Amino acid sequence: MLKAAVIRWAVPGDWVKLGELQARSYHDAYRKLLPHDFLNRVTAESRQSECRERLREPGHTGILLIDHKAVGYISLRFPISPQQGDGEITALYLLREYWGRGLGTRLMDWGLERLRERSCTEASLWVLEKNAAARGFYERLGFLPDGTRRVVTRGDEFVQLRYERRIGT
Template identity: 35%
Template sequence: MPLIRRAGLDDTEQIAANHVRSWQAAYAHALPSDFLAALDPADWALRRREMLARRIPPAEVFVAEADGRVIGHAAVGRFRDEDNIAQDGIGEVMAIYVAPEHWSTGAGLALMQTSVKHLVEQGLTEIRLWVIADNPRARGFYERFGFLLDGNSRMQPIGSGYEHLPPIKHVRYTLYR
């Protein structure tokens, strides 16, 4: 079982590298291959460093570590609506990714347990997350954990430089604690 701990600034490069590799493996069937191949861990590390530096409670980033290496991460905080306004009493799992070679090892479960516990300790008893609709592996994981589809969906652009492609459908799950 991996060690779960709060992320530090020195974890950003490993978090970013795992995040990119996770996207490349998990979304290979759903996103353009040239988009996935062009993902740059260095760019993602800059964003992660900024996010870690401005933690505002209950925002937190946790990492799963095995053999001294970061193998996954989860980012949590207050749920924000379409206008980026934090919602009282509602938390969000903003990201949860594990390096593909560590899938099905318990790392994701340990990260989710820690994330949910942290949010509940902050008084957030309704916890939401968004997931690409065509991501059966992640959706199955969330459902086994107890998250339920809540009927909300949205279309999101793939990313910068890919505006010519149709947006990707995301669905929302909610967990009540």
Template identity: 30%
Template sequence: MVTVRTMTPADVTPVAEIRVAGWRAAYAGLLPASFLERMSAEENAERLRGRLDRAAGSGADLVAVDGTGAVAGWACVGPAHRGGELYALYVRPDRIGTGVGRALLDAAHAHALAHGLDPLRLWVLAGNTRARRFYERAGYVADGAVRSEDYDQVAVPEVRYCR
């Protein structure tokens, strides 16, 4: 059983750990190993704390909590140009495929709808086929927009999806 709620300051460290583990698991072979190895849950937690302190308005940081009370995933949704954006969705790697991601995505959709963040868009690494299938099953469609982000001087293409 998974419940989704708003992230609290007590959730920052487990969310940062999930984010770093999620990047390392999902992006191995897609991003330079040097970049993934340098990622730090402690540094990520500091950034999350700062963002959480400044959070206001129609955006939301959501956490999925399992039956034991442990944080199993995190999603961040908020306003973007002409609608909303799912900025991030990460699930503890050992919980992928258990419904945690879908629960977070459903909660992000509900938040976006309640705050007029429509249409909802997201960016996904072009080579991340697992994530692309996940979002396509949830009704997202690649809308033709592409961009590249640089990681250790390697350009990595991303594809935009819209729902």
């Protein structure tokens, strides 16, 4: 099945499938971590409207397709100027039934290569402090917490930790 896996930039016509993927993978990732009332507000429809707007300017979200089915995605933020040098992984999600197959690593590798192409020397991302599985995944890929914390509201308040990794050019 991995041979049929393709990662490409999402285009404006992907807004429907990307919205569905975002809602479903978000529920998969946070089912046991975030309040149910909050998760119930994360729907394909709410995500599709955001995707439709965001995809007007393509080149920030990579979509993973297996046999033409959207099963994962990675979103990137590039520096405003090449002198800044830092890029950010703003999202990386995969449908639960595809976990443990190396596809998350493939998505991350693809995203890091896109950041390198833009002369980024470091990549950062934010992860919920209590999301041990995600933290372990990022640490296996060479990301480490830099000590920066922030509080986000997802129905309740949660602490996120910033992780960074040097990626070179």
